[in-house]
Amino acid sequence: MIWTLTIVKLPKMRKREIEELMQRQILCRIAFRGKKHPYIAPFQYVTMNGTLYFHFTNYGRKMNMLEVDNRVCVEIESYSSDLRKYRFVTLRGRLEVVNDAEERTEAIIKLMKEGEKKLSRNFLVAHGFSRSLNWSSMNPEKPLVIVKLAKIVERVGLKSA
Numbered sequence: 001m002i003w004t005l006t007i008v009k010l011p012k013m014r015k016r017e018i019e020e021l022m023q024r025q026i027l028c029r030i031a032f033r034g035k036k037h038p039y040i041a042p043f044q045y046v047t048m049n050g051t052l053y054f055h056f057t058n059y060g061r062k063m064n065m066l067e068v069d070n071r072v073c074v075e076i077e078s079y080s081s082d083l084r085k086y087r088f089v090t091l092r093g094r095l096e097v098v099n100d101a102e103e104r105t106e107a108i109i110k111l112m113k114e115g116e117k118k119l120s121r122n123f124l125v126a127h128g129f130s131r132s133l134n135w136s137s138m139n140p141e142k143p144l145v146i147v148k149l150a151k152i153v154e155r156v157g158l159k160s161a
Contacts, residue, residue, distance in 0.1 A: 013157030018089050021078055021157065022047055026118050030054070030095075031073040032065040039065060044119065044126070045076075046110040052091070052149040053098070053107040055138070057128040066147070070094045074149055087159040093152035097145060105140040107148070112138040 013021070031040045039061060043054045052074060056062060072095055079086035098104045115123065116135035124130065129137050138144065 010158040010160065013087060013089070013159050017087070017159070018155065018157040019050070021087055021089055022052070022076055025076050025078060026114055028052070028074050028076045030062075031075070032062060033069045033071055034065060035068075042126070044111060044115060044123065045074075046107060046114055048103075048106060048110065053111070054095075054147050054149075055108070055111055055127055056145045056147055058143070058145045059128075063145075066095055070096065072149070083160075085160055087157065089155070089157040091149060091152050091156075092154040093149045095147045096150045097147050104144075104146045107146045108138060108140045108144055112136065 026044055026046075027042055028045050029040050029042050031038050041062060045052050045054050047053070056066070072093065074091045074093075075088060076091075077086065077088040098107060112135050115127075115138065119135075121134065122131045124133055124135065124137070127138060
């Protein structure tokens, strides 16, 4: 028996479709460069002026990797339960710690409001907080590490037909 492999290319998303997907979703995956292997983890994100912002706990593997090499790949997806419809966006760039106080405050408030509106309090654990707390615990007065995806070198969006 001879098998034939057919390669089918997914249609590319337009810039507007990519931006809409990024606005609608709230979770992504970030792939970090590891010493021996890549490391990938889920993150809540918000967009402000077309830029993605994330809260990182100030401990753990991702912070060590970020200090060594801040190049990452971010993936955001949307799909129906039977995968009849799906879309995904990948962005390759560099993560930078946000040091500007106003920008940092704005990102934290937006992360807090989006989390309160769309996520369970159980997800607070991913931010380093107890699930017994409320989303208002995530406030700018705390020493939270906010990073943003900057210097994007590639943005690709693909979708089912």
